Amino acid sequence: MNFDVIVLGTSSEALEAAVAAGRLGARVALVEPWMPDWFAPGGAPQWLQRMRDSIASCTRTVFPDSPRRRSQAGLPSPAVLAEEAVEREACAHRVVQQRLDRLQVQSFAGKVRFLGADQVALQFSGREMRLSSPLKIVATGSRTEMPAWAVSDGGRIFSVDEVATLREIPRSLMIVGGGATGLEASFLFSLLGTRVTLIDRRHRLPIGPGVSGSTILRQLQRLGVRVLLDSEVTMSSKNPDGSVSVELLSGDRLSAERLLVTTERRGRTADLGLEELGVRLDERSRLWCDEQLQTWCSGLVGLGDVVGHPRELAESPLAPRELVWFLLGHTPDRAVVDKSVASPVPFSSSRGN
Template sequence: MSVRHFDIVVIGSGPGGEGAAMKAAKSGKRVCVVEQRPLVGGACTHTATIPSKALRHAIQRLVDVQMDHPELRVELGQKWKFKDMMRSASTVVSRQVQLRTTFYERNRVELVVGRARFLDAHTLEVDEPRGASEQLSAKAFVLATGSRPYHPPDLDFQHPRVFDSDTIFNLRETPMTMIIYGAGVIGCEYASMFRQLGVKVDLVNTRERLLSFLDDEISDALSYHLREQGVLIRHQEQMERVETRDDGVVLHLKSGKRLRADVFLWANGRTGNTQDIGLEALGIQLDSRGNIQVNDAYQTVVPHIYAVGDVVGIPSLASASYDQGRFAATHIVEGRLEHKLVKDIPSGIYTSPEISSLGRTEQELTRQGVPYEVGHAFFKSLARAQITGRTVGMLKLLFHRDTREILGIHCFGDNASEIIHIGQAIMSQDGPGNSIDYFINTTFNYPTMAEAYRVAALNGLNRLFEH
């Protein structure tokens, strides 16, 4: 069998793989991308970020129309089924695939569809869908194989009423009741979405509070608003077993509780797509969830084999994955390390309302003994929020009492994932450029949501002067 030679072979065409391939190709390298799916984009485009956010938007549009026209609420609820809203999401997926495919074509990156496995440290064998196989060799490899929902062995995912965050898109009809096991980002997002559709949701959390990595005030706000919407949150519970029936499921908890619902959604963790790639024979070890350990340059223990994106674990964000791919390719091509550029990565959580955070939380600053102050802007007081009717939420700024350096930005409310980037631009400045005073001395359009920064900054500085 002949072997085709490349400078760099990337396995996976999600954000991490795309970032690596585009950077390498634009640097003049001969690049090949191996993708298991027949279409590019990875899980981000096909089963995770894009379809879930498009679904959320479709649900939000339906809810908005029902709020504006309450006389149509029953009629709309009967007409619009879950599958209809998924059709809208599928349109977005198709557009994304078409766009991303042109990136590879324009940059002369070769795409090979099939499943890759290392034969040795410099050679891959790719099994193609129709049974053929070919071998590819390269000076360097980037593993961007992503992740998938973790499946506990004793849960029957073949049952038509048991779903994970990939298969939930196959749901045909909107259920009356749902149990979501796992209250991480994915669990909270789906709890919010399905509750907006009128589904009675039990959200089972294995921990003490929702999304404990968030600032406590933001986590508390999320809990309050999910409960206000009608989500029943059960903290510190552990699954004993799931009983599947023809007409529903029963979740047996170790606390002795039994919950019944029409469908069960497992949302408790993900695992890296590293099985059967031949990594163990190369000495590349995996953790219990199939994730690959890498250094600051995203190198594995085999220096010319890199790994990026969800397959390396935290932060498991599409935005960070793309950057990691670019940084890995930069290190391959130029020998230069750009890891420091991703020190502060904003989180975006697409509940309703949204959450976005950047930098340190109050808990972290308190533990570290940093003298900080807090500035709040509550959306209910902003003219733009009053005009749009999106008055739930707040912007919270944490800054150093002495230097006035911005230490953390936390936002809960409509378009939080957009609003955060205004503060991110200032927080990324070195020295005096990173100061709460920027928001005091800058003129914001009125009325806008951006004005929240000026309101929060004034609120925080007033607290300084009060002391």
């Protein structure tokens, strides 16, 4: 079967890219690859944001003056918020699916492997189907991988995938990693009245579309979040009183009731056959792309947190629509490139990395 665009994944970026391509009249195939340990379709940042939306409406009523410290009495636990987030995500997914149906986007699911630069093999129910397209968008997402200095036990030290298991709101929490997931978790837990310390080894917070890192920093500080930049964690330990401590490269030691690690994510690229196409992956199996999100294989691009570089660009909320416009030769209202680039470079197999 021949298509204009093949989109791999069911992340929010994948769904938005499929919708954008369909609205431009392209023949689109949306493929859900069957992979072990498949995470929630919306992806970690969006899942946390839906949890935050639930608690934000509650806190605006209970705490109209938005004080820095809030009582946790009567507030729902992360586990309860996660259940609501699942319902919100399912509702949003149904709405998107209706849009895909109207746009005649064809959906498939099965074990996926690239046979060549323009062909994908899809296996399901003992059958094999081959899909062809000059443009392929890989938006399969990522999964948690704990760093060497942290051992997840689903209790005191945990990953974002385990937030949904928390039946109690922690009084204090250290969050390691100031990316999209870490920021969403910081906003969520601060709204729940937790004393949050956000630790990131970069010298500034990542910049979102239309929002500067300094603006995000001020928003966090207004909520009482302590932000430590240029700080790298080298080890963690559990204390006799049940708390958790981390030691920074500077030698400083910090403690809190719990520790959430959001820094390490491994791209869901296993068994796709990308290496055989000459696609470069980083040490965490994520795609390495240029400033147009193009991989080393012509016509194959990455989108969302399956991309290791450039991460901020690939995870931008504007990226799915603008990337599709760019690939299909339309002129978006802003370029899918870094602001330092004056204008889009024609989509090609040339490499600037």
